[in-house]
Amino acid sequence: MTQSLLLRALAGETLDTPPLWMMRQAGRYLPEYRELRARAGSFVDLCLSPEMAAEVTLQPIRRYGFDAAILFSDILMVPYGLGRSLRFEEGRGPILEPIKDRSGIPVLDPDTFIARLAPICETVARVRSALGPETALIGFAGAPWTVASYMVEGGSSQDFAALKLWAYSDPDGFSVLMDTLVDATVLYLDQQIRAGSQVVKLFDSWAGAAPESLFEKWVVQPTAAIVRRLATLHPDIPIIGFARGAGVMTRGYGAATGVTALALDSGIPLAMACALQAERPVQGNLDPIALVAGGDALAAETDRILDALSGGPFVFNLGHGILPHTPLAHVEALVARVRG
Ligand code: CP3
Numbered sequence: 001m002t003q004s005l006l007l008r009a010l011a012g013e014t015l016d017t018p019p020l021w022m023m024r025q026a027g028r029y030l031p032e033y034r035e036l037r038a039r040a041g042s043f044v045d046l047c048l049s050p051e052m053a054a055e056v057t058l059q060p061i062r063r064y065g066f067d068a069a070i071l072f073s074d075i076l077m078v079p080y081g082l083g084r085s086l087r088f089e090e091g092r093g094p095i096l097e098p099i100k101d102r103s104g105i106p107v108l109d110p111d112t113f114i115a116r117l118a119p120i121c122e123t124v125a126r127v128r129s130a131l132g133p134e135t136a137l138i139g140f141a142g143a144p145w146t147v148a149s150y151m152v153e154g155g156s157s158q159d160f161a162a163l164k165l166w167a168y169s170d171p172d173g174f175s176v177l178m179d180t181l182v183d184a185t186v187l188y189l190d191q192q193i194r195a196g197s198q199v200v201k202l203f204d205s206w207a208g209a210a211p212e213s214l215f216e217k218w219v220v221q222p223t224a225a226i227v228r229r230l231a232t233l234h235p236d237i238p239i240i241g242f243a244r245g246a247g248v249m250t251r252g253y254g255a256a257t258g259v260t261a262l263a264l265d266s267g268i269p270l271a272m273a274c275a276l277q278a279e280r281p282v283q284g285n286l287d288p289i290a291l292v293a294g295g296d297a298l299a300a301e302t303d304r305i306l307d308a309l310s311g312g313p314f315v316f317n318l319g320h321g322i323l324p325h326t327p328l329a330h331v332e333a334l335v336a337r338v339r340g
Contacts, residue, residue: 208245
């Protein structure tokens with residue numbers, strides 16, 4: 001029986017060689033991505049083209065043989081599915097029409113939502129049928145707090161002032177938006193799993209912007225609801241939670257949400273990662289800049305992580321997405337070292 005190393009690690013097995021994949025492994029550091037990207041039209045068009053999105057998903061697998069492929073799409077395709085305007089501008093990132101108050105919250109119509117995101121599930125199906133059994137396919141969504149940040153701020157933000165002001169001053173109104181995102185996320189991940197995703201990951205990239213009370217109410221609780229509902233629909237599908245920047249609140253996040261595994265950013269000390277690993281598998285957490293640096297620094301950082309975490313269920317990854325200016329030779333060196 002061939003079971004992928006990723007699925008084995010997420011099931012709690014300690015492996016001689018940990019499975020390895022990289023956040024944003026399909027992206028601008030790859031010349032073949034840049035080449036396809038240049039003729040794809042807009043980024044949203046690329047995400048909605050099953051043929052091109054499947055190709056881009058497979059590019060890093062062909063080049064490096066990572067243990068997992070992650071669906072090529074974006075967390076902001078959920079707002080798109082909810083009928084919000086979405087575009088990506090070079091140098092500025094995503095741009096959405098900001099939601100100012102309760103009256104601007106979209107209503108989830110399940111049929112319309114599923115139809116709008118159907119091309120992405122078609123990508124999942126294409127990728128799954130192109131992969132061998134040794135390579136797991138990861139589906140994903142943004143967690144509600146992070147997706148809401150883009151919907152409320154209208155794009156990327158420095159301080160999340162509009163998001164947090166709303167959460168503090170009108171929790172009832174804000175909960176309407178968050179409940180909508182919980183429902184949409186469950187529906188979307190259910191569709192991805194039916195199409196062939198074997199693992200799902202919830203990206204809460206801006207969890208660290210929430211102080212304790214907001215973290216509990218708007219990071220932990222919505223994530224716990226998604227995990228509970230997905231576990232009912234698909235009890236065997238592991239869920240990776242990534243509460244980036246959560247620091248010491250990561251432990252409580254793992255316990256209270258019930259995620260299968262914790263993805264850790266580079267700010268989590270390895271002693272803490274090790275303690276977290278006693279409770280569930282961990283994934284992480286090489287600094288993406290160490291990968292840009294390469295050489296002795298990369299080797300030393302990689303070894304530190306391997307030494308600390310190889311004694312338990314572990315998935316090697318970066319602490320955040322690979323940077324566009326990362327040299328290909330450094331990725332090669334990393335793969336060789338982790339597998340060596
Ligand atoms: O990991 C993968 O290879 C799968 C694809 C993937 C993308 N975005 C492709 C992408 C995944 C999993 C994401 C998740 C995502 N998107 C997150 C969570 C993870 C994280 O990085 O914190 C967030 C916050 C977003 C929102 C987003 N998408 C921003 C802020 C930007 C602009 C910044 C940038 O890097 O350009 C994007 C665009 C984006 N998403 C690109 C890619 C490859 C670059 C766009 C391009 O190629 O033109």
